[in-house]
Amino acid sequence: RYEKLWLMIGVGTLVAFFLLLVYSQYAMGFMPADGHATIDSTKVDQTPPFNQPGVFKKSDKEYEVVLVALAFGFTPNVIEVPVGSTVHFKVTSKDVVHGFEIPMTRVNAMVLPGHVTETSYTFKKPGEYLILCNEYCGVGHHMMMGKLRVT
Ligand code: CUA
Known part of the structure; x- marks a missing residue:
């Protein structure tokens, strides 16, 4: 009865795919699947823009802040921008999962090693x-923790 055999192969393949899917979801953990850039967390210091963390003026009232999280601090530790500035943060971690939250704002994100x-x-x-x-x-x-001064 070949039909039975083929059915079993079919179901087996489905189950295998399902397990693979579950496993890959598990292996990915809580990593967001929203197209974050990836980075080698062991080479953060050599990878632009993280080889040069800091505050960079992009245009009038627009800044880019490149931050590196590492237990237990942020680099840079103090950020200063003029009032009314739009700040684009780029954050990565050199070690474990950290958080990036600025209370009183809606900035609240996870910082994962290997991700930007x-x-x-x-x-x-x-x-x-x-x-x-x-x-x-x-x-x-x-x-x-770090500080961000808006002046
Ligand atoms: Cu870093 Cu908690």
């Missing part, structure tokens, strides 16, 4: 904002 997290925000209110890690990343997690 991109988010933008326009700072309309002057003041000193905190940059926090909101993903548990080790014993120094609660100390992992």
